[in-house]
Amino acid sequence: MKTGKRQDLRSREWFDTPELYGWTRQAALQGLGLDPSVYRDRPLIGICNTWSELTHCNAHLRTLAQRVKEGVWQAGGVPFEFPVISLGEFNMRPTSMLFRNLLSMDVEECIRANPLDGVVLLGGCDKTTPGLLMGAVSADLPAILVTGGPQLTAHWRGQELGSCTDCRRFEVELRAGRIDPEDWQDLQGAMIRSPGHCMTMGTASTLATLAEALGLALPGNAAFPAADSRRTRLAHRAGRQIVRLVELDLKPSRLLSAGSFDNAIRTLHAIGGSTNAIVHLLAVAGRTNIPLSLKRFDELSQTTPMLLDLKPAGRFLMEDFAYAGGAPALLGEIASLLDPDQPTVTGRSLGENLRGARNDNPEVIRTMDRPLEASGGLAVLHGSLAPDGCIIKHSAATPELLRHQGRAIVFEDHHELMEGIDDPDLDVGPEDVLVLRGAGPLGGPGMPEWGLLPIPRKLLRRGVQDMVRISDSRISGTARGTVVVHVCPESEAGGPLAAVRTGDQIRLNVPARRLDLLVEPREIERRLERVRSRVRPEARGYRRLYFEHVLQADQGCDFDFLRAE
Numbered sequence: 046m047k048t049g050k051r052q053d054l055r056s057r058e059w060f061d062t063p064e065l066y067g068w069t070r071q072a073a074l075q076g077l078g079l080d081p082s083v084y085r086d087r088p089l090i091g092i093c094n095t096w097s098e099l100t101h102c103n104a105h106l107r108t109l110a111q112r113v114k115e116g117v118w119q120a121g122g123v124p125f126e127f128p129v130i131s132l133g134e135f136n137m138r139p140t141s142m143l144f145r146n147l148l149s150m151d152v153e154e155c156i157r158a159n160p161l162d163g164v165v166l167l168g169g170c171d172k173t174t175p176g177l178l179m180g181a182v183s184a185d186l187p188a189i190l191v192t193g194g195p196q197l198t199a200h201w202r203g204q205e206l207g208s209c210t211d212c213r214r215f216e217v218e219l220r221a222g223r224i225d226p227e228d229w230q231d232l233q234g235a236m237i238r239s240p241g242h243c244m245t246m247g248t249a250s251t252l253a254t255l256a257e258a259l260g261l262a263l264p265g266n267a268a269f270p271a272a273d274s275r276r277t278r279l280a281h282r283a284g285r286q287i288v289r290l291v292e293l294d295l296k297p298s299r300l301l302s303a304g305s306f307d308n309a310i311r312t313l314h315a316i317g318g319s320t321n322a323i324v325h326l327l328a329v330a331g332r333t334n335i336p337l338s339l340k341r342f343d344e345l346s347q348t349t350p351m352l353l354d355l356k357p358a359g360r361f362l363m364e365d366f367a368y369a370g371g372a373p374a375l376l377g378e379i380a381s382l383l384d385p386d387q388p389t390v391t392g393r394s395l396g397e398n399l400r401g402a403r404n405d406n407p408e409v410i411r412t413m414d415r416p417l418e419a420s421g422g423l424a425v426l427h428g429s430l431a432p433d434g435c436i437i438k439h440s441a442a443t444p445e446l447l448r449h450q451g452r453a454i455v456f457e458d459h460h461e462l463m464e465g466i467d468d469p470d471l472d473v474g475p476e477d478v479l480v481l482r483g484a485g486p487l488g489g490p491g492m493p494e495w496g497l498l499p500i501p502r503k504l505l506r507r508g509v510q511d512m513v514r515i516s517d518s519r520i521s522g523t524a525r526g527t528v529v530v531h532v533c534p535e536s537e538a539g540g541p542l543a544a545v546r547t548g549d550q551i552r553l554n555v556p557a558r559r560l561d562l563l564v565e566p567r568e569i570e571r572r573l574e575r576v577r578s579r580v581r582p583e584a585r586g587y588r589r590l591y592f593e594h595v596l597q598a599d600q601g602c603d604f605d606f607l608r609a610e
């Protein structure tokens with residue numbers, strides 16, 4: 046068995062070979078300016094970088110990579126920065142989620158194919174973090190995640206704003222005619238103040254926080270702003286620590302367990318995190334032999350209070366979370382619910398990491414005796430409309446709508462939605478339930494974040510702020526509203542969502558964890574017979590692979606052949 050001791054380093058297999066290849070590989074290192082005395086018998090550390098100027102959230106990661114390198118050198122390793130594809134949430138069409146599995150394959154194969162003993166993963170924007178984790182877990186070399194950190198709080202006309210919760214809020218104001226196009230343009234220049242990812246508790250911030258709970262990131266990683274020198278020092282520490290992890294041979298398969306996933310799920314509920322994290326955690330677990338299902342998310346939700354008062358559900362932003370103590374302070378508050386013995390990349394247990402953690406602002410991070418909600422902010426629903434489950438972030442919903450029955454208004458796809466939602470002749474009222482289909486992993490494709498269906502303009506002008514909205518797509522972690530997403534199976538895969546007709550009654554009952562189409566089961570079956578023969582669009586290359594192998598949201602939308610045996 047490998048010990049991680051220097052004479053037993055994985056990378057030596059590339060060089061200690063009598064074949065010409067061993068000689069040429071060393072020639073290549075010397076060609077990079079590395080003397081044999083520098084690289085011989087030292088751990089070779091990859092710095093897997095999702096830097097790209099097309100991913101504004103990750104555009105500062107080369108600076109962080111430099112700090113990681115210095116840490117690696119200082120600890121006696123030899124760093125090699127390498128690029129993998131970058132997934133920019135704003136730019137990629139139809140959605141960055143379509144390419145998350147491609148990134149994970151890129152990461153896994155780059156690590157596997159190269160003479161590396163350990164790796165530091167640099168990500169930040171929504172899909173880069175889970176893609177890095179999935180690939181690194183499959184490659185199973187010692188690995189530490191360093192995220193780029195959140196942007197600084199935005200300020201505009203005396204208000205503190207968060208991307209992109211407040212972009213959405215002001216877009217509604219614009220559509221309702223309460224701000225004008227000049228205001229909207231002025232806001233555009235104020236929203237993104239610094240490098241870093243969105244600074245609400247959206248998907249990027251959620252995944253960065255969960256990585257600490259999983260034990261795959263150093264304490265404090267989640268919240269320090271990208272522009273804060275504590276983030277660059279953390280990157281330096283990660284560089285030093287990865288060399289130690291190689292010596293300990295502490296790799297993901299020795300860090301992850303059912304207990305560490307439970308810790309992450311409890312943390313997700315305590316922070317009122319993004320619904321997207323459910324899909325990503327299921328995908329990461331699927332790369333291990335640790336069983337995890339949607340049911341576990343709901344079970345732990347019932348007994349985990351929500352403590353973090355951050356947008357989109359709450360008041361504050363990631364900078365406030367950092368100054369309150371960040372993830373260590375939050376984890377310290379819920380320590381009695383966590384498994385403290387889980388190992389982490391510090392080489393110590395989670396419980397040991399949390400010793401001395403302090404909560405410096407109990408308004409931002411509530412205490413257990415003064416929670417924002419007695420139970421978690423996310424719920425898993427089942428019923429005749431979602432036999433394999435669906436998700437609602439009820440912490441960001443309108444409480445009065447959590448039990449609701451209404452008439453379905455169905456949109457076949459996103460195009461029809463955008464064409465029709467503001468039609469003055471659309472027969473719609475505030476009690477109706479807006480339904481979008483054709484937006485799941487296959488239908489989107491890529492399960493785009495279309496789940497926050499716009500409120501029809503004519504209702505907005507009457508002051509309607511929220512309605513029940515249901516789809517097989519996702520929502521941005523920065524969104525709020527009474528929005529049911531991830532309906533499984535999706536309509537494109539023959540789920541009952543495909544059978545809904547405008548005028549049908551739908552009943553949502555979040556306390557009972559139910560979502561039902563109030564149509565006779567035989568009638569649903571009869572309608573589905575007619576729609577099951579939809580033809581998949583022609584696709585080539587990666588997209589063909591995607592259509593042939595992507596799984597549904599309840600299995601993390603991973604590819605079937607990438608899951609652990």
Ligand code: FES
Binds near residue numbers: 102134169170171249
């Ligand atoms: Fe990158 Fe929001 S756009 S995290």
